[in-house]
Amino acid sequence: MAVVERAKIYEGTRIPSPIPTVLRVDPALREEGDILQVNFGPNHPSTHGVLRLVVDLNGEQVVGLEAVVGYLHTGFEKNMEQKTWWKGITYPARIDYLSFQYNELVFVLAIEKLLEVQPPEKATWMRMLLCELNRIHSHLIWLGTGALEIGAISMLWYCFRERDAVLDLFELVTGTRMHTRYFQAGGLAEDIPPGFFTECRRFVDYFPRRIDEYEAILDRQQIWLERTRGLGLLSAEDAIALGQTGPVLRASGVDWDLRKVQPYLAYDQVDFNVPVYENGDVYDRYKVKMDEMRESTRIVQQCLDGMPEGPWIVDDRKIVLPPRHELHTSMESLIHHFKLVTEGYRVPPGEVYVAVESARGELGCYVVSDGGPKPWRVKFRAPSFAALEATATCMRDALVADLIAIVGSLDTVMGEVDR
Amino acid sequence: MAEVERKKRLADYGLHSERVLMRRKEPGVFERELGDLEDKLMLTTVQKAVAWAQGHSIWPDTFGLACCAMEMIAIVSARYDVARFGAEVFRSSPRQADLLIVSGRVAHKMAKPIRQIYDQMLEPKWVIAMGACASSGGMFANYAILQGVDKIVPVDVHVPGCPPRPEALLEGIVRLQEKIIAGVPPAYEIRDVAS
Amino acid sequence: MSYESVPGFVSETEALDETTIVVQLERLVDAARHFRDELGFNFLADVTATDYLGWNERAVAGYWGSGTGRDINRPGSWGLATKPDPKAKRFSVSYHLVKLASGATEAPRLRLQVWCDDGDAVPSLTPVWPTADWHEREAWDMMGIRIEGHPNLTRILMEEDWEGHPLRKDYPLGGEPVRFSSEE
Numbered sequence: 001m002a003v004v005e006r007a008k009i010y011e012g013t014r015i016p017s018p019i020p021t022v023l024r025v026d027p028a029l030r031e032e033g034d035i036l037q038v039n040f041g042p043n044h045p046s047t048h049g050v051l052r053l054v055v056d057l058n059g060e061q062v063v064g065l066e067a068v069v070g071y072l073h074t075g076f077e078k079n080m081e082q083k084t085w086w087k088g089i090t091y092p093a094r095i096d097y098l099s100f101q102y103n104e105l106v107f108v109l110a111i112e113k114l115l116e117v118q119p120p121e122k123a124t125w126m127r128m129l130l131c132e133l134n135r136i137h138s139h140l141i142w143l144g145t146g147a148l149e150i151g152a153i154s155m156l157w158y159c160f161r162e163r164d165a166v167l168d169l170f171e172l173v174t175g176t177r178m179h180t181r182y183f184q185a186g187g188l189a190e191d192i193p194p195g196f197f198t199e200c201r202r203f204v205d206y207f208p209r210r211i212d213e214y215e216a217i218l219d220r221q222q223i224w225l226e227r228t229r230g231l232g233l234l235s236a237e238d239a240i241a242l243g244q245t246g247p248v249l250r251a252s253g254v255d256w257d258l259r260k261v262q263p264y265l266a267y268d269q270v271d272f273n274v275p276v277y278e279n280g281d282v283y284d285r286y287k288v289k290m291d292e293m294r295e296s297t298r299i300v301q302q303c304l305d306g307m308p309e310g311p312w313i314v315d316d317r318k319i320v321l322p323p324r325h326e327l328h329t330s331m332e333s334l335i336h337h338f339k340l341v342t343e344g345y346r347v348p349p350g351e352v353y354v355a356v357e358s359a360r361g362e363l364g365c366y367v368v369s370d371g372g373p374k375p376w377r378v379k380f381r382a383p384s385f386a387a388l389e390a391t392a393t394c395m396r397d398a399l400v401a402d403l404i405a406i407v408g409s410l411d412t413v414m415g416e417v418d419r
Numbered sequence: 420m421a422e423v424e425r426k427k428r429l430a431d432y433g434l435h436s437e438r439v440l441m442r443r444k445e446p447g448v449f450e451r452e453l454g455d456l457e458d459k460l461m462l463t464t465v466q467k468a469v470a471w472a473q474g475h476s477i478w479p480d481t482f483g484l485a486c487c488a489m490e491m492i493a494i495v496s497a498r499y500d501v502a503r504f505g506a507e508v509f510r511s512s513p514r515q516a517d518l519l520i521v522s523g524r525v526a527h528k529m530a531k532p533i534r535q536i537y538d539q540m541l542e543p544k545w546v547i548a549m550g551a552c553a554s555s556g557g558m559f560a561n562y563a564i565l566q567g568v569d570k571i572v573p574v575d576v577h578v579p580g581c582p583p584r585p586e587a588l589l590e591g592i593v594r595l596q597e598k599i600i601a602g603v604p605p606a607y608e609i610r611d612v613a614s
Numbered sequence: 615m616s617y618e619s620v621p622g623f624v625s626e627t628e629a630l631d632e633t634t635i636v637v638q639l640e641r642l643v644d645a646a647r648h649f650r651d652e653l654g655f656n657f658l659a660d661v662t663a664t665d666y667l668g669w670n671e672r673a674v675a676g677y678w679g680s681g682t683g684r685d686i687n688r689p690g691s692w693g694l695a696t697k698p699d700p701k702a703k704r705f706s707v708s709y710h711l712v713k714l715a716s717g718a719t720e721a722p723r724l725r726l727q728v729w730c731d732d733g734d735a736v737p738s739l740t741p742v743w744p745t746a747d748w749h750e751r752e753a754w755d756m757m758g759i760r761i762e763g764h765p766n767l768t769r770i771l772m773e774e775d776w777e778g779h780p781l782r783k784d785y786p787l788g789g790e791p792v793r794f795s796s797e798e
Contacts, residue, residue: 049484070773071526073526074561075780079558114630156496260719352630353710353723364659381662385749389747564789566789
């Protein structure tokens with residue numbers, strides 16, 4: 001059997017022009033060749049949601065590509081302008097529905113930045129713990145569904161078994177599996193219930209062995225290597241020019257992780273590595289995510305060991321509801337409760353942009369406040385939005401079968417793209 | 420819990436649904452109506468057999484839109500295993516699927532593809548509106564979201580939740596099975612909107 | 615550092631650890647190239663358009679909290695109604711820039727802002743940062759800010775033939791009133 005020459009990372013730029021996000025068919029090819037335009041419609045069996053790719057094929061090879069989005073446009077930003085700051089926290093979780101707590105986190109961090117309030121240590125560490133569990137959750141779903149599309153069907157069941165374990169932990173602490181809405185401006189919504197730390201420790205103890213299992217199944221499997229090595233190449237310069245962040249950027253050789261370069265929460269107090277790989281192909285993005293799951297487990301372990309005692313929310317009654325028992329005795333608490341529930345707390349005027357490293361990359365939130373109880377403008381910078389801009393560049397010299405693998409490796413969540 | 424000695428199968432005692440967790444609870448409105456329906460419709464044995472076969476082998480379409488899709492994939496997983504209810508595979512092609520589980524918020528831009536997919540399905544076909552967004556627009560009462568997918572396709576079962584737990588979706592599928600077995604026609608025959 | 619040398623420089627503000635540089639609309643592409651080539655901001659994170667219609671109309675009253683307690687010298691913190699400072703033009707387009715380097719230990723960020731009115735055209739930054747392509751399409755689709763020189767200015771999130779620009783302040787939220795079954 002002839003050994004297929006694997007493509008290596010390229011020099012120069014492969015960004016198509018004039019439109020950077022659309023691969024246009026070469027006119028010469030259009031005349032001589034037999035170009036077939038196929039619609040990978042909004043409903044396709046791969047579970048990346050409602051993405052439409054209009055693909056021009058010359059035989060098996062992809063010679064033209066355009067991504068059409070907007071099939072899940074929800075109008076989050078306009079809806080959030082009508083809700084108070086507190087009630088608005090319910091919305092962001094549905095934007096990136098795989099790593100839902102990151103969206104809440106970034107919105108809450110933006111509110112806290114405008115309010116200039118610092119949540120207590122316990123809240124910060126707990127947020128970090130839950131967000132890293134959420135990163136594990138997101139990567140598990142990516143691995144399960146991504147491997148399913150390429151053909152490694154059994155990964156779906158293994159990954160979803162672990163995913164259910166993570167969701168059990170979320171249910172234990174927040175009351176619901178997905179869209180937990182546990183973060184408030186000022187800390188957490190409630191104290192951490194007893195039993196959570198034990199269960200979390202148990203999960204963290206067995207989870208690295210599971211990652212070993214997944215790697216044993218996929219890492220050196222010949223079909224997996226054939227279908228992921230050398231595909232979807234994206235060089236470091238192209239990745240930066242196209243606004244990529246997260247695992248896609250790190251798989252292209254750029255050592256950039258917001259948790260290290262601009263530590264938020266308590267990331268400067270925990271010890272973890274950032275996996276960086278050089279080849280910029282689908283296989284490296286898979287390796288980056290596997291390593292990130294391991295590093296997240298390490299962070300969760302350190303959070304469990306170093307979890308401080310103390311209050312779970314800041315004590316400022318102007319932004320946080322007073323404890324219920326005080327409402328019976330203190331008039332001021334009653335008034336604060338009333339004002340906070342009916343009108344909502346007010347955030348000083350200003351504009352901020354806060355970015356966190358979500359499972360997909362830099363998730364940013366730009367908030368403009370007019371001083372009132374409702375936001376004036378909220379915009380979420382979604383990493384998948386930028387990732388889809390890179391499809392045209394990654395898809396050079398790709399075959400139809402590779403198309404699915406490459407789009408899967410960019411790890412896009414359409415809720416985030418369309419907002 | 421002590422093992423009660425039974426001489427007949429549970430079904431022969433009159434228990435048709437698996438929801439026997441609450442021992443003292445009588446059948447609810449749903450079960451009673453289904454029970455009455457069987458007498459009223461007076462289905463033939465062949466019709467009952469066909470309905471039994473159809474109900475116990477509903478194959479859904481891989482139609483995931485948003486967050487609810489994640490819980491829908493979860494019902495395929497080993498813990499919630501929908502295959503034991505007959506939904507052995509999720510078919511990718513709507514022409515091979517019986518059930519369209521609209522899982523997630525429906526944007527106006529997506530309405531046309533959904534209707535196309537629904538039209539491509541062969542009869543008999545059923546629709547489950549999963550979650551608050553598919554049932555009624557959910558928390559998104561705005562310009563972009565269709566306020567309930569039953570504006571464009573006739574819906575048999577609405578499953579509430581945001582997102583509904585996998586068990587809740589399984590409950591929806593089980594209720595749909597009971598409806599089919601009882602002889603209730605699919606929604607496109609009884610609704611006069613969007614049929 | 616001082617950003618006076620940026621072409622079309624108008625003002626520089628520092629608030630809450632963030633620097634906002636406002637430049638003139640006409641010199642935007644030159645300023646962007648200056649930021650990318652001279653100052654090293656090679657990464658465009660986000661392009662956000664904001665509509666300030668009605669910004670200065672209502673006064674907002676109330677006190678707000680802070681970690682150290684209520685600042686009694688801060689305007690508005692006594693419960694008296696204040697209006698936010700008026701804006702000169704209706705729309706602002708903010709470009710969030712990052713200086714991205716592999717292995718760096720810090721992430722310098724900057725907000726480049728231009729202001730425009732309804733109907734003004736903002737030059738496209740796609741030649742400078744290709745990632746601006748879709749962000750600018752979204753600004754056009756949602757806010758109706760015409761981007762001049764964009765290679766493919768079509769609607770991205772709404773349907774191709776949608777009328778109106780949804781995120782503008784004079785565009786209604788939409789939806790329909792909830793009907794209750796007891797109301798029949």
